[in-house]
Amino acid sequence: MARIAVENSLSHMTEALQNSGHEVVSMDQAEGCDCCVISGQDANMMGISNAVTQASVINAEGLTDEEILNRINESMANR
Template sequence: MPKIGVEETLTDVSSLLREKGYDVVALRTENDAQGCECCVISGQDQNVMGIQNAVTAGSVIKASGMSAEEICQEVENKLR
């Protein structure tokens, strides 16, 4: 299954993705996103300093305002 990076604070999303069989990695540092086909972030700390460094070629999903099920559906859509 694809490797999905999920921000540590999104535990419900991590659990649901694991239940669906995905290889879930906690995003603690920029290096954790390497090799992920998709990353899920809360969006709260997004680009605070105005710096953007691309660390993954995969899709990035901003989870703000979405339920865990909606996020999982978005992940599945991005991986198609």
């Protein structure tokens, strides 16, 4: 299905994503991914951003694992 980069603090999502057929990689390998899942803990306070990828970014803050998976699936369907 999709290649998804997941932030290290969200390692609990790795198994759920793999069980759904997705390839999961670390954020260090985000280049070329279809989607990135971030925790939101490192919010950009300075308003400066350096894009590493053109992939969809899903902020997992306050979401359940199921909600994150749903957002990933929606993102892939809209590509």
